[in-house]
Amino acid sequence: LLRYVIxxxxxxxxxxxxxxxxxxxxxxxxxxxxxxxxxxxxxxKSHQVKVFSPAGQLLRTIGHPGEPRAGMYDPSHMNHPQxxxxxxxxxxxxxxxxxxPKRVSVWTLDGxxxxxxxGPSEYGGGGKLDPEDxxxxxxxxxxxxxxxxxxxDELVRVFHRPDDAAGTTPDGHTSGGMPEQPHYRDGKRYFSxxxxxxxxxxANATTLWLxxxxxxxxxxxxxxxxxxxxxxxxxxxxxxxxxxxxxxSNGPGGVLFVWSDLNDDGRAQPxxxxxxxxxxxxxVAVAPDLSFVAARVGTDTLRFEPMKFTPRGVPVYxxxxxxxxxxxxxxxVSSGGGEALWGAxxxxxxxxxxxxxxxxxxxxxxxxxxxxxxxxxxxxxxxxHESPPPDRPGELIGTTRxxxxxxxxxxxxxxxxxxxxxxQGNLYLFTVDGLFVAELFKDVRRGTSWSMPVARRxxxxxxxxxxxxxxxxxxxxxxxxxxxxxxxxxTSLVRIxxxxxxxxxxxxxxxxxxxxxxxxxxxxxxAEIARQADKPHGTxxxxxxxxxxxxxxxxxxxxxxxxxGIDKSGVAAFFNSNSKPYDVTGAVAVAxxxxxxxxxxxxxxxxxxxxxxxxxxxxxxGALDLMIGTDPRADE
Numbered sequence: 001l002l003r004y005v006i007x008x009x010x011x012x013x014x015x016x017x018x019x020x021x022x023x024x025x026x027x028x029x030x031x032x033x034x035x036x037x038x039x040x041x042x043x044x045k046s047h048q049v050k051v052f053s054p055a056g057q058l059l060r061t062i063g064h065p066g067e068p069r070a071g072m073y074d075p076s077h078m079n080h081p082q083x084x085x086x087x088x089x090x091x092x093x094x095x096x097x098x099x100x101p102k103r104v105s106v107w108t109l110d111g112x113x114x115x116x117x118x119g120p121s122e123y124g125g126g127g128k129l130d131p132e133d134x135x136x137x138x139x140x141x142x143x144x145x146x147x148x149x150x151x152x153d154e155l156v157r158v159f160h161r162p163d164d165a166a167g168t169t170p171d172g173h174t175s176g177g178m179p180e181q182p183h184y185r186d187g188k189r190y191f192s193x194x195x196x197x198x199x200x201x202x203a204n205a206t207t208l209w210l211x212x213x214x215x216x217x218x219x220x221x222x223x224x225x226x227x228x229x230x231x232x233x234x235x236x237x238x239x240x241x242x243x244x245x246x247x248x249s250n251g252p253g254g255v256l257f258v259w260s261d262l263n264d265d266g267r268a269q270p271x272x273x274x275x276x277x278x279x280x281x282x283x284v285a286v287a288p289d290l291s292f293v294a295a296r297v298g299t300d301t302l303r304f305e306p307m308k309f310t311p312r313g314v315p316v317y318x319x320x321x322x323x324x325x326x327x328x329x330x331x332x333v334s335s336g337g338g339e340a341l342w343g344a345x346x347x348x349x350x351x352x353x354x355x356x357x358x359x360x361x362x363x364x365x366x367x368x369x370x371x372x373x374x375x376x377x378x379x380x381x382x383x384x385h386e387s388p389p390p391d392r393p394g395e396l397i398g399t400t401r402x403x404x405x406x407x408x409x410x411x412x413x414x415x416x417x418x419x420x421x422x423x424q425g426n427l428y429l430f431t432v433d434g435l436f437v438a439e440l441f442k443d444v445r446r447g448t449s450w451s452m453p454v455a456r457r458x459x460x461x462x463x464x465x466x467x468x469x470x471x472x473x474x475x476x477x478x479x480x481x482x483x484x485x486x487x488x489x490x491t492s493l494v495r496i497x498x499x500x501x502x503x504x505x506x507x508x509x510x511x512x513x514x515x516x517x518x519x520x521x522x523x524x525x526x527a528e529i530a531r532q533a534d535k536p537h538g539t540x541x542x543x544x545x546x547x548x549x550x551x552x553x554x555x556x557x558x559x560x561x562x563x564x565g566i567d568k569s570g571v572a573a574f575f576n577s578n579s580k581p582y583d584v585t586g587a588v589a590v591a592x593x594x595x596x597x598x599x600x601x602x603x604x605x606x607x608x609x610x611x612x613x614x615x616x617x618x619x620x621x622g623a624l625d626l627m628i629g630t631d632p633r634a635d636e
Contacts, residue, residue, distance in 0.1 A: 001027060001040065001056070019056040029084040029095075033109060039092060041081035049081055049094060049107070062111040068098065070141070070161045070215040076113050078105060100142055100158050118155070124199055124471025125489040128404075130182050134478040138191070139491065141178040141216070146493075151457050159216045160191075160209070168267050169218050170205035172227030174198040174283075179209040179216040181404070181474075185290055188313045191216050192286040199471035200381045200400040200423070201332065201351075202283025202295060202339040205257075210313055217266045219314045222292040222304060223284045225255040225275055236270050241277035254281035256297060258304065260316045274319045280331060282338045288405065290315050293325070293348075295340035301326035301350065301365075303342055326365045328355035336380025336400035337362075341418055343406055347432045349418055351402065352379075362399060362420060364434060372434030381469070384423040389445040394436045397443065398423030403475035403485075406432065409499035410481035417499065419475045425465035427473060427485075429499075437502060440485065444468045450490065461494060540564045540588065548591035555598050561587035563600065588626075597626050 001020035004013060025044025032038055036054040039062075049062040068079040083095035091114065092107040102119025121127065127139035137144040137153065141160035144153045160179050170176065177197030183190040189211040197203035205223025209216035225231050225246075231239070232246045240246050244255055257275045259268050282296030291305040302322035306315035325340070325348045332338040337352035337359075346367045353363030353373040363373035376396035378387035384398025399420050406416035416432040425444035429437040441447060447465030466473070466488055473488035485494040541562040549557050563585040584601045606622045 001030075001038070001052070020052055020058075021056075023050065023058050028080075028097075029082050031084040031086055031092075033086050033090065039084055039086070041078075041084055041094065043080060047078050047081060049078070049084065049092065051109075060111060062092065062107055068100070068161065068163070070158050070164050072157045072214065073142075073155045075105075075116060075155075079103075100140065100161055101155055121472075121489075121491045123489075124469060125487065125491045126180075126196055126472030126474070127486050127491045128180050128182060128195075128474050129476040129478070129484055129486060129493065131476050131478055132182070132184055132189075134480075134484075136182075137493075138180050138182060140180070157214070159211065159214065165218065165266075167230050169207040170203075170221055170223060170228040172205060172224070172229075174201070175203045175205040175207075175223060175227040177203060179207070181286070183208075183286060183288065183290060185288075186309070186313070190219065190286075190290065194283070194285045195402065195404060195474060196472065198283070198401065199469075200335045201337060202285055202401065204281065204283055206284040206286060206292065208286060208290065208315065218261060220258070220260045220292075220317065221268075222258040222294070222317065223256070224281045225257040228257070230268060231257060231273070231275075236268075236273060239270055239273045239275050241275060244277060254278045254297075256281065256294070256319060258292070258317045258319050260310075261314050262310060262316070264310070264312050264314070274317075276319050282329075282331065283340070285340060285342075285402075287342050289344070291342070292317065293340050293342045294322075295338055295350065296329045296331065297322070299327060299329050300324050301329050301340050301348060301354075324368065326350060326354050326368060326370075328370075330354060330359045332380065333359045334378075334380030334383040336383070336398065336423070337376075339402050341402055341405065343416055343432060345416075345432075347416070349430075349432065351399065351420060362396070362430070364432065366433075374430070374434060374436065381423045384468075387424070390443050394439070396422070396428055399428065400471075403427065403473055405475075407475055407477040407483050407499075409483065409502060411500045412502045413504050414499070414502040421470070421473055421488075423468060423470075425467045425470055427466075435504075437499070440496065441466045450487075455492070543587075543589040545589050545591040548594060549589065549596055549598070551596070555600060558587060558589070558598050561589065561598065563587050566599070584622075597624075599624060 001024060002016035003019040004016050007014060024040060024042050027040045027042050029041040038052045040050050042048055042050050045067050046065045047067060048065055051059045053059055064074055064077040066077060078094060079096050079098035081094045082097040085093050090109055092109055094105045096103045104117045106114045108114060127137060130136035135146050137146050141158060142155055143157045143159060145156045146153050175197050177193035179191030179193055180196045181192045181194060183192060191209045191211060192206055194203050194206040205221060205227035207221040208219050210219040237246055241255060255275055256278045257273055259273045262272050279298035280296060285293045287293055291303050294302045303325050304317045304322050307318050308316050325342060330352055332352050339351045341349040347364055349364045351362050352359050353361055354370055357363050357370055357373040360377055360379060361373045361375045364371055376399045378384050378397050379399050381400055387397045390397055400423050401421050403419035403421060406418050408416050414431050417429055417437055419427055419429045421427055426442055427440040431437060442463060442465045444465045444467050448463055450464045450466060470488035474486045477483045483496045483499060485496055487494050543561060566584040566586050584599060586597060586599045589596045
């Protein structure tokens, strides 16, 4: 620690004085108290605030020493003390540059912790409630104890820190989530990251950790081999299929891997890894029995159940023993979908349906046979940016990622219910056999913002929106049968009421004729005609001009025109979308023996057409249409 004494010329920096020559490893923030004592935030192996006299003598340390590591949480230990200041009441404030937890701690100057302020969750929120013990809540490798009586939470342990486990698990862009989703089997608790690695879909390689009670230890993983940098190393080259370059970041064809920690060291060795060359690959989820469910391996959905368990409880898998759940699987058409949710009753939900069903939707197969699909015409985050606001109950917009597993409402014959997130601030619930159950919260363009002055426990949240890009909600059913939602951005726990009242209608045969299918299609045309008729344009007035307007694409010389509405069905730009409302209007005028027409639109490229299809020249753009009636007695 150096001290500079500024002389008469502040532009000339004198030689420094060494104030503290030892006792600091990695000094960061610095401040002084009223007596001139110096407080330094030191990292290295201590992570303490060290207090020195004005002469540089060590007086005391503040905080329990030790590097940040996973384990039981000690509030008197600081992680990366960075910003320091002392207020007018002689309290030391320390901003800790860490996210496990995000914290500003307040101390007396002699080193006693007074209080701490804990920061919010990441963008999009998140977290999981434990289904077996709802006093436990998990978020980003941390466990919180929930006091349901007092409505308070307390951090009790950090069971996973990425710095401690760097490289020990898949670390690709859509696979690097922390252990968060709890699973139970044979008296042991496991965690997975299948629902917190990708904000708009599943993890392309999913890891399973075994909870030791103190830390989460990597146990198994399955997915795309290119999602794990470790596997591209020389030590694992012999594991790769012939003709595949491990160093290629995105080589042709996918390589499926599975790893189990057979020697109990929490790290992968070549003899613990299997690989197979496959076609296209999708996301991987963990089922309640600890099966890995791969949504897309080539064109199949596969389930890999544990073949056995090691004495410690590590599940062991075999890539040659995959069970085919679905065939003809399709990839997502946008930034959302591509997940699979398997149920032991024969149903498998696919958030991108298989052929022959349209990929613009969600669907399911029963014992391998496609049974149903439900339309989602703007699937995914980016597609939702160009979607219109919903105009009917049950309309899906911006469907992205699963909210977790099945939750069967008690005292209801609905059967297993599952949920999917929507990118516009709402969520959708379905039965496993394809019945729409409910929309939770509202589209951001239809609902009231969650911004109440005071959030009271038990208050109704009906009519509110969670806002767009609410990435990380989750759905959990606890042992008392109640169903809870982690809302996402605010990491608030919301109880869902009323699902126990859901009842199925009696099964009756429904015969649909070809004529009725045509009528159903015509219904949408007729509904649009009715919608437009509800917005009368009045009688168009035609201007009689002495001088002809200039035909140059500029309508400034149409100042007094009577503009008639033509089409307002476009979509306003949203985030990174370039779309604009069409808001097309038109006007006509007569000058001399000529009839002139002018059109206005907010989209200068509205008329751009590719002309690539002779039978559909205007498929990719708009057209100008001016219809003139010469017989006033004719039908319109």
